């Protein structure tokens with residue numbers, strides 16, 4: 001089921017990686033969005049960025065934004081002093097500033113007829129299975145509806161221990177969650193340098209990273225800046241997450257108008273180049289890492305459909321074995337007991353047992369809500385090649 005298209009061409013030219021991506025996550029640092037002196041939104045710059053985003057949408061690309069800036073905007077709104085804030089003060093500032101931030105995005109995207117949607121996430125939402133599935137489902141639906149999700153950390157409920165604290169890693173987790181092919185980290189640095197350029201005149205830009213080695217980590221440690229809450233360390237950590245998810249990542253300066261267009265025109269930056277693709281990584285994960293918690297036995301028609309790369313519909317399933325939750329891994333067997341595939345079930349075992357053999361249009365009537373049409377979506381299936 002892994003077609004050649006999913007394999008990455010290592011020779012593809014770097015500026016075209018953004019243009020070639022189907023789904024792009026763009027993370028924008030506070031220092032770009034909010035003018036430091038006035039703590040107000042830098043409107044002309046913001047407009048130029050949104051124009052670039054609209055350009056991507058026009059080319060048919062899906063875009064998600066991870067936008068910082070809530071705390072910086074909220075500070076001014078609440079009249080908080082300058083200098084470091086206590087955690088509760090940051091959370092209060094974020095609560096006030098998030099309203100303004102979301103409003104600015106809605107206005108700017110709305111002016112270009114793009115619906116904006118606010119999504120606030122915490123660390124737990126990307127790590128706990130159930131919440132993860134819900135967050136992913138919502139983001140997928142928003143993208144399918146043509147919206148641009150505008151994401152930030154849910155600072156109000158995130159305590160010290162359960163915070164990302166930086167939107168670099170949050171953005172990488174989001175990219176991983178929704179199988180994005182490209183993650184763009186815009187901040188006020190041009191990329192990863194061999195040493196801190198502010199301290200070392202010999203520091204040079206690293207144009208390309210293919211693996212996050214201890215050497216790469218050491219460069220980030222030496223060049224950590226006070227920009228935003230993350231610095232270079234969290235960007236390299238984001239790079240590690242992105243690469244493991246088959247997602248290309250770029251660290252680039254947003255200190256220019258039209259920062260995405262500038263990148264596509266070949267501006268200086270550091271590319272973290274993935275050797276796999278998100279679809280391949282996901283299938284490999286399904287094929288290997290998890291323990292199955294149940295089984296679905298399918299009829300010959302469904303088996304043939306699966307072999308053609310189609311999703312598994314309830315109609316083709318004749319039996320449900322074992323107990324499993326929504327999102328758990330199950331084995332798909334034919335009636336002779338052969339394992340055909342492994343996949344993530346869109347329903348738990350009790351619900352699955354009630355809808356098997358039925359047409360998908362009956363699901364709502366039987367379960368009382370409108371769930372997915374597929375019992376296992378084809379993106380969540382990995383065929384097992386044991387017999388020819």
Ligand code: GLU
Pocket residue numbers: 029030067068069070071072094152153155165166167168228229230
């Ligand atoms: N969530 C924070 C804010 O909106 C930003 C965190 C970060 O920039 O890494 O202000």
